[in-house]
Amino acid sequence: MPAGVDGPARGAAAMSPALELQGLHHRYDQHAVLHGIDLALAPGDFAALIGPNGSGKTTLLHCLAGLLRASAGRVLIGGHDLDRDPLAAKRALGFAVDPARLPPLLSGRECLRLFAGARGLDAIPEPTLALCATLSLQPMLDRRIGQYSLGTRQKLAIALGLLGEPPLLVLDEPLNGLDPLSAYALKRHLQELARERGVAVLLATHSLDVAERFITRAALLVDGRLRRQWDAGELDAIRADPARSLEQSMIDALAGE
């Protein structure tokens, strides 16, 4: 078990994969988008989901967060079946909502309080406030979300997703709109959660160059199928060789090599 992992929720999460997708399919009406995705994340994995535009990354994340119902297959979060036991599954999941969907009339602090309440907490947890400070979000917390810039909304969506430190974090393009300092702080924070707290992180991103240094796993989605995965050893080998990069490996995999 990773260092610093304790408590019953983490104990349960450490015994089963943090996330397990079994034969996941999704179709929008007649348009089949996901074709049998099998993927497992262990506690402490920091994984990037990469792939061309329209390959199905957001659809996959929405299926595993319960925002879309998969047409077939199973989603298990910390061993809990999302279909059969949605409350337990969703308790084990932190999902950063689309920043465009945040309620414009609430302040950031009100929104954090609301989400904290939904997680059974009576106040905004200290680590969340510390993260807001790290991301320079704190000075904006008492302003209405409707007045936030795109990057500030993105920061709030991330802080909401991470609230209560659930054992699985899922983020869709979290680096979009973040200034370089905030993007670096977020990557370090996620890396620390994975390494020291055993949190499993799955993030969809196009920013291969920035993700490459931090992740321990990568999975390439092409036309709704997982074409290639890289484990920690393969990523270390890529990082150790100045002539190689994850970007080039991805391009090779896309070319079918």
Ligand SMILES: Nc1ncnc2c1ncn2[C@@H]1O[C@H](COP(=O)(O)OP(=O)(O)OP(=O)(O)O)[C@@H](O)[C@H]1O
């Ligand atoms: N609500 C919807 N109704 C119908 N088709 C949809 C819907 N949402 C997405 N799609 C289609 O599903 C496919 C996958 O889209 P998705 O947004 O999951 O891809 P993505 O990999 O996240 O793309 P990007 O990298 O551009 O964000 C695309 O062909 C898209 O047009």
